[in-house]
Amino acid sequence: MATGTEPHLKSGQDSGGVRAATRAAISAAHLRTDRWWLAPAATAAGLFAFIVYSTWRAFANADYYAAPYVSPFYSPCLAENCEPMRSGPNWEIFGSWWGLSPALLILIFPLGFRLTCYYYRKAYYRGFWASPPACAVAEPHKKYSGETRFPLILQNIHRYFFYAAVPVAGILTYDTVLSFRDEHYEWGHMGLGTLVFLVNIVLIWAYTLSCHSCRHIVGGKLKHFSKHPVRYRMWQWVGKLNARHMLLAWASLVSVALADFYVYLIASGVFDDPRLF
Amino acid sequence: MSTTTPSSPGASGTSYDARFRVWRGDVKGGDLEDFTVEVNEGEVVLDIIHRLQATQTPDLAVRWNCKAGKCGSCSAEINGRPRLMCMTRMSVFDREDVITVTPLRAFPVVRDLVTDVGFNYTKAREVPAFVPPADLGPGEYRMQQADVDRSQEFRKCIECFLCQDTCHVVRDHEENKAAFAGPRFLMRVAELDMHPLDAAAESGLDRKQTAQDEHGLGYCNITKCCSEVCPEGIKITDNALIPLKERAVDRKYDPLVWLGNKIRRRGER
Numbered sequence: 001m002a003t004g005t006e007p008h009l010k011s012g013q014d015s016g017g018v019r020a021a022t023r024a025a026i027s028a029a030h031l032r033t034d035r036w037w038l039a040p041a042a043t044a045a046g047l048f049a050f051i052v053y054s055t056w057r058a059f060a061n062a063d064y065y066a067a068p069y070v071s072p073f074y075s076p077c078l079a080e081n082c083e084p085m086r087s088g089p090n091w092e093i094f095g096s097w098w099g100l101s102p103a104l105l106i107l108i109f110p111l112g113f114r115l116t117c118y119y120y121r122k123a124y125y126r127g128f129w130a131s132p133p134a135c136a137v138a139e140p141h142k143k144y145s146g147e148t149r150f151p152l153i154l155q156n157i158h159r160y161f162f163y164a165a166v167p168v169a170g171i172l173t174y175d176t177v178l179s180f181r182d183e184h185y186e187w188g189h190m191g192l193g194t195l196v197f198l199v200n201i202v203l204i205w206a207y208t209l210s211c212h213s214c215r216h217i218v219g220g221k222l223k224h225f226s227k228h229p230v231r232y233r234m235w236q237w238v239g240k241l242n243a244r245h246m247l248l249a250w251a252s253l254v255s256v257a258l259a260d261f262y263v264y265l266i267a268s269g270v271f272d273d274p275r276l277f
Numbered sequence: 278m279s280t281t282t283p284s285s286p287g288a289s290g291t292s293y294d295a296r297f298r299v300w301r302g303d304v305k306g307g308d309l310e311d312f313t314v315e316v317n318e319g320e321v322v323l324d325i326i327h328r329l330q331a332t333q334t335p336d337l338a339v340r341w342n343c344k345a346g347k348c349g350s351c352s353a354e355i356n357g358r359p360r361l362m363c364m365t366r367m368s369v370f371d372r373e374d375v376i377t378v379t380p381l382r383a384f385p386v387v388r389d390l391v392t393d394v395g396f397n398y399t400k401a402r403e404v405p406a407f408v409p410p411a412d413l414g415p416g417e418y419r420m421q422q423a424d425v426d427r428s429q430e431f432r433k434c435i436e437c438f439l440c441q442d443t444c445h446v447v448r449d450h451e452e453n454k455a456a457f458a459g460p461r462f463l464m465r466v467a468e469l470d471m472h473p474l475d476a477a478a479e480s481g482l483d484r485k486q487t488a489q490d491e492h493g494l495g496y497c498n499i500t501k502c503c504s505e506v507c508p509e510g511i512k513i514t515d516n517a518l519i520p521l522k523e524r525a526v527d528r529k530y531d532p533l534v535w536l537g538n539k540i541r542r543r544g545e546r
Contacts, residue, residue, distance in 0.1 A: 017449035022385035024392075025306050031357030031377050118519050122500045132445040135502035136357055136382075144450045148495035156530040159523070212515070216523035224473050226421035242515065 029138035036134035044127035061101035063267035068181040069193045071263040076171050078105045113161035118212045119249045159213040169208050176201045191273040196262045200255040207252035210241035291318035300379040303388045316367050323362035338389035349437030354379045359439040359506045383448040397438050400462045408477040424473035431468040433509040440503035446496045457493035460503035464517040485524040
């Protein structure tokens with residue numbers, strides 16, 4: 001939209017950003033003296049490590065089930081080539097034609113949820129795309145259209161991934177309940193893996209419910225909170241979680257990877273699950 | 278660059294001599310100039326700039342007013358970070374640090390530390406004002422505290438424009454200034470859209486739609502620099518921009534909400 005605020009550009013001149021002709025003549029892209037690069041570098045390193053690990057595990061198609069534990073990367077298991085899991089989340093929706101790892105069928109939903117998450121967007125825009133690398137540090141791109149065009153306009157479907165993430169978290173809750181069995185499927189037992197699954201599912205739910213779209217859906221969209229006291233309460237509750245969304249995003253990312261790694265270690269015979277009772 | 282000695286050497290203990298680099302010049306050009314200046318206990322950067330004016334550079338241009346972090350006048354960039362000079366304590370720096378003070382780098386410079394922030398006033402005028410409800414007269418407005426809590430957070434804004442200065446959408450891309458209102462004024466749109474008595478929708482103005490179409494909400498990639506620099510601690514991104522993005526999604530990208538609204542409107546007929 002034309003706003004009447006004319007950009008201070010001469011014809012044919014590069015926009016220049018902080019080096020534009022009318023701005024204070026300072027050649028440096030930034031004058032920050034603190035370690036501004038540390039946060040985006042650590043973020044990029046953390047996300048890259050998770051991408052490498054999860055890619056390996058998602059394509060491995062092995063060592064994802066050790067009774068009574070199923071890896072969260074493979075739950076629910078929707079293809080015929082899944083390992084049999086007694087009372088487990090096996091639904092052969094995709095039949096026998098699916099020959100790839102069954103993890104790929106389900107991971108698209110949590111992946112989409114995290115990829116379009118408002119926190120992760122900040123993290124990878126800064127960490128991977130340097131847009132911007134840090135506050136008041138000039139970005140290297142000549143043009144910027146933000147989330148106004150394809151493909152980044154698709155970030156607007158975040159709420160649909162939230163809708164998908166809720167049943168996925170529900171199924172992981174079911175897996176956690178199943179982990180109160182022993183390796184012979186007898187109920188009333190608990191191992192170290194049960195604790196790992198419990199911590200993971202608490203963090204997964206906390207991250208899912210702290211989502212900005214969830215906050216909007218439960219009450220943020222209202223104009224009059226006073227007319228909807230229950231939704232107002234829910235909005236306040238989600239708001240408290242939402243204030244820790246970044247922390248929960250990282251904690252749940254680490255916990256889901258650890259839960260998968262724990263199952264991998266048990267399934268590949270590195271050690272036996274220590275039983276508590 | 279010039280190097281000037283202070284008029285009075287800093288005493289040991291609570292006073293010391295600090296090294297400052299201050300940008301001096303105008304739209305035709307300028308540079309960082311070096312100064313050594315006395316600092317006393319409890320002082321802020323604006324005090325040091327004033328001491329420079331009083332002792333070494335009487336013609337140094339600087340905009341300031343309340344010295345209490347409430348007028349938003351003394352915005353500048355200190356060691357590359359957008360901050361209020363009056364709220365930046367000298368005690369946060371090491372005595373050996375060289376402290377660099379420049380004008381805001383997103384706006385045209387006028388002289389020394391003073392910039393032309395007219396862009397922000399233009400953008401302010403583009404946001405349609407509060408629309409009074411047709412059935413209420415002056416003095417008849419009644420609102421529940423729960424309904425105005427959200428908007429009141431945004432009313433803490435002191436118009437320092439540090440968020441506008443640090444936002445990379447316009448800081449690094451002059452050409453986006455035409456299309457993008459900036460975080461401060463998108464927050465204003467959010468404030469009005471959340472206002473319990475704003476009757477814009479009844480008058481045909483859909484603020485959710487115009488946030489995206491006319492104020493450039495889609496340019497924001499929620500990297501939160503506006504929230505980081507806000508001296509009032511307003512959660513601009515979490516409480517204004519993201520909720521506004523979600524409201525725009527309701528209007529433009531969510532077929533279920535669209536269908537629900539259609540059915541509801543048909544039921545009201």
